[in-house]
Amino acid sequence: MISPAIHGVVLLDKPAGITSQTAVTIVKRIFGAQKAGHTGTLDPMASGLLPVCLGEATKYSQDLLDADKTYLAEIRWGQSTNTGDAEGEIVAQAHPDFDIEDADLLRERLCALQSRFLGTIEQVPPMYSALKKDGKPLYEYARAGQEIERVARTVEIHSLDWLVMAWPKSSLRVACSKGTYIRTLAEDMGHALGCGAHLSALRREAVGHLQLDKAHTLEELRAMDADRLNRVLLPVDALVQNLSSLGLGQSQAERFCLGQRVPVVSNTDQSTGHAVRTSDEEEQVLRIYRGSIASDNFLGTANFRKGVLHPKRLMAQVAA
Known part of the structure; x- marks a missing residue:
């Protein structure tokens, strides 16, 4: 310990x-x-x-x-479950309207799915999810046998690459936006293939x-x-390395740590040397440091607009 x-x-x-x-x-x-x-x-x-x-x-x-996420997913074709994944009960089984023994035809159909589900798509969140209705998670309604109407949400599938194209299981790598349900993606693909499907395994490979x-x-x-x-x-x-960085002088850092707005004259990302600039309409979130860009000097994050830093989240254990 x-x-x-x-x-x-x-x-x-x-x-x-x-x-x-x-x-x-x-x-x-x-x-x-x-x-x-x-x-x-x-x-x-x-x-x-x-x-x-x-x-x-x-x-x-x-x-x-x-942040965006990347997953390695395995899909089981021909079986639908009540949860959309392998933890649920099988509620339907079917075969598509083509010869599943024809490997070339199967690959052709799966490649068509790849094109269909790439980019901006609509997803209806699953009943077995933590989304809430009237303060209660949807999965509690589902366990009680109740179906709640859900509104479709827009998500982004950045990339979708088949690793194994076979029957009855295929695997693929999916890079997607926040809020994407891979279970729902598997179900929707199964529906499009005409046989149903569920998510049989899932492994997350990246978060941002x-x-x-x-x-x-x-x-x-x-x-x-x-x-x-x-x-x-x-x-x-390490959580905010995707943000541009700014190092503040001592007096500026003291003001920032008190939660006060800080005018910034030099607006250069000190970790890359690139200019950090916003127009009057734009706003950018930055990671802020006392002096040099080093983890021990991290003060927090700020919204930067019109040449002024507005503290967003501050570290508690900083030296004055």
């Missing part, structure tokens, strides 16, 4: 079979942290990247809730700029001593 006053990000490779909250609780206990959260739920059946935020990092988890290949399993974390745990803990600003 390391210091309870710990702040940072743990890239966890969540195993299938447990909830995201259970995984967060385990990581919190391993690190001995006082506060923990995550950047977006993975269903219990899903595995893969779950960034776990500890201490002050929980303030910035929202920034990755809005954070990648699964840098993640650690629960078993690996449990086996680490305090020094090793400290080394795998990413700094808080």
Whole structure:
């Protein structure tokens, strides 16, 4: 166990079979942290990247809730379940109106699906989801046998690449916008193919700029001593590396830490050297540092418009 006053990000490779909250609780206990959260739920059946935020990092988890995601998904054709995934009960079985033994024809049909579902699409959220109606999650209505009308939502499928095109299971990699339900994508594809389908496996490979290949399993974390745990803990600003950065002088930094607006004369991203400019109508979110761009100097984030920084989220443990 390391210091309870710990702040940072743990890239966890969540195993299938447990909830995201259970995984967060385990990581919190391993690190001995006082506060923990995550950047977006993975269903219990899903595995893969779950960034776990500890201490002050929980303030910035929202920034990755809005980030794009990448998944490796397996689809089981010909079977529909009541949940849209392998955890549900099979409610229908069917074959498409073409010869499934014809591999070339199957690939042709799947490539047509690829074109159909790429780009901006509409999705109706599944009943088995945490979305709420009158303060109650939809999955509670579903478990009670009630069907609630849901409004379709617009999502973006940035890329969709088949890795295995076969019957009865195929796999693909999907890069998508926030709010995309891969279960619903699998169901909609099955409907378009004329046979129904459900999501049989799911693994998240990326959340924004954070990648699964840098993640650690629960078993690996449990086996680490305090020094090793400290080394795998990413700094808080790892969550916002996609934002442009600004370093402030001492007097400006003091004003910023008090939550005051700060006029900025030099507006250069000090991590890239590129200009950070907005018109009167534009607004940009920046990560802010005291002096040089280094994780130990991270002060928080700010909205930058018309040459003025407006503090958005501030770190609590900063030196005056």
